[in-house]
Amino acid sequence: MSATGNASSPSGSPSKSSLPPGMVIGPDGKPCKICTAFRNWKPRTEKPKQQTQSSSQGTTTPGQKTAAMMAAFATGTGFASTSQQTTTPAPTPAPVQEQEQEYTRPANCPPDVEQLGSATWTFLHTTAAYYPDAPTMAHRVNMLSLLRALPVLYPCSTCATHLGEEMKTRPPDVSSRGALSRWLCEQHNAVNTRLGKERFECMVEKLDERWKDGPKDGSCD
Ligand SMILES: Cc1cc2nc3c(=O)[nH]c(=O)nc-3n(C[C@H](O)[C@H](O)[C@H](O)COP(=O)(O)OP(=O)(O)OC[C@H]3O[C@@H](n4cnc5c(N)ncnc54)[C@H](O)[C@@H]3O)c2cc1C
Structure with missing residues (x-):
């Protein structure tokens, strides 16, 4: 920021x-x-x-x-x-x-930067978690289009600008499910760092637990 x-x-x-x-x-x-x-x-x-x-x-x-x-x-x-x-x-x-004394916001209000961000990360990490291990050319092309559209279309213009800069230095890796999940995790960590938030450990096992399988204790089953 x-x-x-x-x-x-x-x-x-x-x-x-x-x-x-x-x-x-x-x-x-x-x-x-x-x-x-x-x-x-x-x-x-x-x-x-x-x-x-x-x-x-x-x-x-x-x-x-x-x-x-x-x-x-x-x-x-x-x-x-x-x-x-x-x-x-x-x-x-x-x-x-x-x-x-702070105002409580009605649930049907338009999103702010945090709600939009959280929803977008949920979509992106979940999509990466279900991306094929061996993607076809069509999978790769479509995923690249989706990711490259973000710096152009993401409604938070300042977020989009930061993401575009990050993507220039570290282009998306769509070669496999694991590679894409890790790449997204690093992008998210770049934002976390900028905002002073905790970094996530970008191991596929941890990412799968958070975005696909749930914890081993079965609490999300
Ligand atoms: C592309 C993009 C750029 C953004 N840029 C900005 C910005 O410039 N300024 C700004 O104020 N906000 C920005 N945001 C929003 C910001 O990242 C958060 O979404 C927002 O602050 C809400 O944070 P949160 O604490 O609810 O959790 P979020 O950061 O939304 O994370 C949601 C959940 O993801 C998990 N998680 C956290 N880190 C990772 C990771 N590295 N990999 C996988 N999972 C993880 C955690 O379980 C967390 O609860 C951006 C969002 C996006 C999608």
């Missing part, structure tokens, strides 16, 4: 540090909704007491910043972005009291 934070701003535009925490800016310089986790997008409607107090002292809450930024875009003044994408630092976990 490209960074942000305290970079100085171009003339007349707010600094990156004035963006709401975790908000991702797309290639067009505007906030990218499908690139942003919902918890970092939705302005908080109920403010914790402490924040209400500080806002009366002249500071702004993340929700207020979001609203101000949206207003800037709505009026065409926009937030300038110096790189193709920008992400403000993820917020530190909120205290329990604050978390309890």
